[in-house]
Amino acid sequence: MRGSVAIAGVGLAGCGEAPGWTEIEIAAQAARNALADAGMTTRDVDGLAIASTNIFMSGLALAEHLGIRPKFTESSMVGGSSFLGHLIPATLALNAGLCDVVLVAYGSNQRTGVGRAQAGKIKAALDPQPFEQPYKPFNPPTAYALAASRHMHQYGTKREQLAEIAVAARQWAQMNPEAFARKPLSVEDVLKSRMVCDPLTVRDCCLVTDGGGAYVLVRAERAKHLPKKPAYLLGAGAAHWHRQISSMPDLTVTAATESGQRAFDMAGLGPEDVDVLELYDAFTINTLLFLEDLGFCNKGEGGAFVCGGRIAPGGKLPVNTNGGGLSCVHPGMYGIFLLIEAVRQLRGEAGARQVKDAQVALAHGNGGVLSSQITALLGTEATL
Amino acid sequence: MSPPSGPEKQYLDKLAAGRFEIQRCAACGRHVFYPRVLCPHCGGDRLDWVAPSGRGTVYSTTIVRRKPADGGDYNIVLVDLAEGVRLMSRVAGIAPEQVKIGMPVSACIADGMVEFVPA
Numbered sequence: 084m085r086g087s088v089a090i091a092g093v094g095l096a097g098c099g100e101a102p103g104w105t106e107i108e109i110a111a112q113a114a115r116n117a118l119a120d121a122g123m124t125t126r127d128v129d130g131l132a133i134a135s136t137n138i139f140m141s142g143l144a145l146a147e148h149l150g151i152r153p154k155f156t157e158s159s160m161v162g163g164s165s166f167l168g169h170l171i172p173a174t175l176a177l178n179a180g181l182c183d184v185v186l187v188a189y190g191s192n193q194r195t196g197v198g199r200a201q202a203g204k205i206k207a208a209l210d211p212q213p214f215e216q217p218y219k220p221f222n223p224p225t226a227y228a229l230a231a232s233r234h235m236h237q238y239g240t241k242r243e244q245l246a247e248i249a250v251a252a253r254q255w256a257q258m259n260p261e262a263f264a265r266k267p268l269s270v271e272d273v274l275k276s277r278m279v280c281d282p283l284t285v286r287d288c289c290l291v292t293d294g295g296g297a298y299v300l301v302r303a304e305r306a307k308h309l310p311k312k313p314a315y316l317l318g319a320g321a322a323h324w325h326r327q328i329s330s331m332p333d334l335t336v337t338a339a340t341e342s343g344q345r346a347f348d349m350a351g352l353g354p355e356d357v358d359v360l361e362l363y364d365a366f367t368i369n370t371l372l373f374l375e376d377l378g379f380c381n382k383g384e385g386g387a388f389v390c391g392g393r394i395a396p397g398g399k400l401p402v403n404t405n406g407g408g409l410s411c412v413h414p415g416m417y418g419i420f421l422l423i424e425a426v427r428q429l430r431g432e433a434g435a436r437q438v439k440d441a442q443v444a445l446a447h448g449n450g451g452v453l454s455s456q457i458t459a460l461l462g463t464e465a466t467l
Numbered sequence: 468m469s470p471p472s473g474p475e476k477q478y479l480d481k482l483a484a485g486r487f488e489i490q491r492c493a494a495c496g497r498h499v500f501y502p503r504v505l506c507p508h509c510g511g512d513r514l515d516w517v518a519p520s521g522r523g524t525v526y527s528t529t530i531v532r533r534k535p536a537d538g539g540d541y542n543i544v545l546v547d548l549a550e551g552v553r554l555m556s557r558v559a560g561i562a563p564e565q566v567k568i569g570m571p572v573s574a575c576i577a578d579g580m581v582e583f584v585p586a
Contacts, residue, residue, distance in 0.1 A: 213479060214501040215555045217580045218543050221531045225543055228529035236527070236568040281530040329545055329555040330501075334527055 085349055086467045088174045089306035089313035091299050092121025093423040098294035098412045099263045102195040106138060107148050109190030109295035114149065117297035122310045123184065130155035130185035130300075132173055134165035136415055137202065145188060155182040161323065162450020163363060166419035167457040170300070170319050177302050190295030191414035215327055221280060223365065224288055226328035226452035228280035231368040233334040235282060237383065242282050244386035245367040246273035249286050249409050251395035252364060256406025258396060258436035263292050264410040287367040289408035289417070296419035298426070303467075314426040315467060317352065317443070318460040320345025328452045335383075338456040339376035339447060346445075346458035347378075354378040357460075358441040359428045360400065361421040363449035364407040370394070373447050374402070377458065401438045404428060421446040422459065429463050442466050474502035474514065481516070487574055487581050489552060490514040500552035521574035522549040523583060530563040542566050546583055548574075560584045 094116025097109040104112075110133065118124055131153040135141035142158035145151075155176040157169050166187055173185040193199070207216065220226065234240045250270055256262035273286040306313035322338035322345070325331045347353055354377060362373045371385035379400065380388040394402035403409070405424040408417040425444035427433045442465055448457045470477070474490065478501070481488050490499040494511030498519070505512055523546040530540050542563035547553050556574075558566045559582050572583035 213475065218555050218557050219531070219541070220543055220555070225529055225531060229527040229543070229545055232529055233527040233568065278530075278532045280532065327555075329553055334545075 084174050084178070084319070085317055085351070086315050087303055088177050088300055089303050089315045090422065090426050090461065091301050091306045091309045091311060091313055092117040092119070092123065093298045093426045094118070094120055094296065095261065095423065096295040097190065098261060098414075099292055100195050101192055101293040104192055104293070106135060106190045106192055106196075107144055109192060109293065110145060110188040110297065111148055111190070113190060113295035113297035114186055114188045117188070117299050118186065120311060121299040123299065125149045125151060128184050128186045129153055130173060130176055130182035132157040132169035132185060132187040133189060134158060134160045134169075134416065136160075153182070155185065161455035163365065163416035163418045164448030164450035164455045164457040165416065167319070167422065167446060167448035167459050168321055168455070170316060170459055171321060173300050174316060174319070177300065183301065183305070185300040186297060187300065187419065188295065188297035189416060189419045191416065192293045193415040194291050194293045196293070212327060215329055223452055224280040224283055227366040227368055228283045229328055230334040230372070230453055231282050231366070234368065234371070237335055238386065240371070240386035242274060243270055244390060245282070245287055245371065246270040247389050248364070248367040248370045248394070249273045251389070251392065251398070252403050252407040252409040254395045255404050255436055256410035258434070259406050259411060262406035262411040263290055264406070283366060283368070289365045289413040290410065292412050292414050294412045294414035296423050298419065298422055312430045313464065314429045314444070314461045315464070316459065317462045317466060318346040318348070318350030319458065320349065321455070321457040323455040326451055326454050331453060335372070337372050337376050337453050339373050339458065342456040342458040343377040343447070346460050350460040352443060352460060357443050357445045358401070359404060359425065359438045359444045360402045361404070361425050361444065361446045362402060363417055363421060363447055364403055364409050365413065365417065365449065367409070369449055369453070370402065372453070373449070377445070377447060396436065404433060404436050404438060418448040418450070421448060422461075425461050429461060474504060477516070478502040482576065482581070483579055485576055487519065487521070487576055488516040489519050489548070489550065491517045498550040498552050500548070500554055519574070520549050522586065523547055523572050523574060525558065525566060525568050525570040525572060526553060527568060528566045544583070546572060554581065556581055556583055558583050558585065
């Protein structure tokens with residue numbers, strides 16, 4: 084798989100607020116933008132991938148909306164990491180010659196759309212979780228709070244250290260004109276803001292925005308002849324060990340330990356080779372756990388590791404350079420935005436927040452409640 | 468198909484009748500929670516019902532913050548039972564802030580749910 088395919092186009096749509104737009108319409112706008120970036124239109128697409136928390140048979144819905152009759156459709160739903168997960172079957176399909184151009188898209192009107200409370204009730208009725216629901220967890224925050232609480236107990240991690248992660252994300256967002264939350268934010272602000280689920284305040288939690296994203300995946304040979312600098316897939320790995328937080332074996336260790344190792348093995352790279360990281364930061368504890376589990380620091384040392392601006396602009400390790408789910412955009416599922424920012428960094432298109440000479444980017448997606456973990460390594464032509 | 472209902476319904480029926488039981492795999496001897504058809508450790512398909520000791524330890528804890536008008540704050544824990552299984556629950560009888568990781572607790576049934584009190 085290494086180097087056999089590349090992302091040739093990326094696009095965003097409706098990030099922030101998109102009142103009056105449906106999910107599939109936002110996805111279609113993002114698709115148009117990603118295809119235009121790749122020098123294509125919907126007429127070039129013969130493979131499709133999408134995931135949705137709301138749209139039943141979303142692959143069919145998107146194909147119908149765009150007027151595409153795909154030879155390959157992938158709509159696996161493993162939560163926010165799905166759009167990194169799509170890379171794997173899409174690469175296999177491209178390499179097997181089943182199709183030539185795979186469009187991966189997502190759209191959500193989570194912020195301004197109506198009927199969220201009602202939808203939650205319907206989902207609970209269709210998929211009751213009788214071993215958790217009676218205790219009324221306010222998920223997802225409750226599950227991540229339980230993980231943060233355990234990490235603090237086991238390793239002495241401090242709320243101030245988690246807050247540093249939110250502050251770093253905000254500082255990156257301030258350099259990104261497309262980010263949703265750009266006001267100054269201090270560690271004290273994070274600690275003093277409204278507590279949601281102890282120890283996580285509202286500033287330890289991601290944004291709730293609208294938004295969509297899309298990318299176009301093609302075989303490497305074709306990518307060379309398209310307008311934009313290709314971002315080659317160097318490695319990918321997916322792992323999951325539980326769905327419900329009460330079934331997670333150890334709340335301080337995620338399946339990113341496994342997905343990351345497999346992605347690095349495939350790429351023939353290690354953490355020391357990565358120039359820029361995009362980690363799925365639905366909550367501040369995520370960034371900390373993934374830095375540990377992906378091998379950027381030892382288990383239990385994430386709190387100390389993120390201090391002193393190490394992951395902020397100007398720090399040693401650039402993490403979540405768009406501002407992340409904490410400060411840039413988080414429309415229900417964030418995964419596709421990780422890849423879009425990674426590609427922009429590898430192309431050198433990231434403006435004020437551009438990481439100098441970025442050759443290898445790591446994008447790590449999380450789904451469910453620290454459940455699905457999917458790691459992808461992307462690189463420029465120099466890394467092939 | 469026998470027995471006449473799946474393990475989830477059997478568990479919930481027992482609970483409604485005032486009994487908290489978990490499963491134990493006849494093949495590998497490990498305890499299993501939540502109730503399942505196949506042992507998640509060894510794949511064995513004979514899972515017997517056993518009454519746990521009820522002794523447990525708080526593995527993690529959080530407080531869901533809620534406006535007083537909506538009922539106020541409440542506690543959610545993960546408890547590790549002495550039998551080696553983990554479950555979500557709540558600790559009753561003390562303020563949410565006083566629930567600590569490592570605290571020994573014991574199981575009881577209240578409102579048709581398994582909850583814990585400090586041991």
